[in-house]
Amino acid sequence: MNGKTILTVIFGAIGLVILLWLGFWQVSRLAWKNASLAEIELRIQAEPVALPDQLDPERDRYLPVAVTGIASPGVQVFATAKAQGAGFRMLSVFEVKGRRILLDRGYRKQTTPDDLLSEVELSITGNLLWPQEVDGFTPEPEGTTWYARDIPAIAMSLNTEPILIVARSVTPNTFKARPMPVSTEGIPNDHLGYAITWFSLAFIWLVMTAAVVWRIRQQTPKLQ
Known part of the structure; x- marks a missing residue:
């Protein structure tokens, strides 16, 4: 060799x-x-608790909660859903025991009329989430239409705490927006x-x- x-x-x-x-x-x-x-899946599916007074975005990410409050109009966030196409996530202002937070009530198609335009009492089971969807290419919001769940900015615009509950179940469930729960499916x-x-x-x-x-x-x- x-x-x-x-x-x-x-x-x-x-x-x-x-x-x-x-x-x-x-x-x-x-x-x-x-x-x-x-x-993460175990945390998502755990037994729901009442909304804690003090929250930490890392410790309480995915925490299941069960709350009742008054939902009022908020903003819509551009989103897509499997087999449904383009649409919006509907984020409402949610008043719970004197606190104003955000509630992701679910997804509706672009062609479906918005029927979340009045105050209503809702019982929600869902998960706390602090999404990280904003990057340098995210367009600026246009009126009540946003292009990412920028929770700090949306909370400031609606005068709420920067806290988001993503609904898993909504009672009464009589609205066109359907829950789009937190899952591990979107985690790369x-x-x-x-x-x-x-x-x-x-x-x-x-x-x-x-x-x-x-x-x-x-x-x-x-x-x-």
Whole structure:
């Protein structure tokens, strides 16, 4: 084995080890993410409690609550739903025991008239959520139409606390907006795809290294 072949084998081995390490790292990340999603799902489905006086966005994210209050008109947030297309999440002002918070009452299609235009007493079971939907490409709101659930900004515009309950069930459920509950479905979990990509690249790298070594060995007699 000449020096050129040895260097190729060493270079190929280093690249193969790196690609395999990245693949196995993504496998470990997949296990971690699945465990995290399972924990979140347990928190979402836990027994509902009354709305706490003091809330922490990290500690109380996904906390199930059961409350009764007065819902009044708020804003609509552009959204899409599977098999439904474009529409809006309907966010109402929700007065609960003297507190004004926000209530995500659910989804309605763009073509469906808005019937959440008056005050009504509602009993809600849902989950607390502080969505992180705003980025540098989010358009500015147009009147009562927003393009992301920017809770601090919406709360300021409606004079409420920056607290959002996403409804799981609404009583009475006589409105066109239907609950769009919190779930783990929208939380990205791409680690399996990344792992497959790295392992595929490792296989390709191995084949290419073997091909280069074979070609060098084939050419070696001609170079002597």
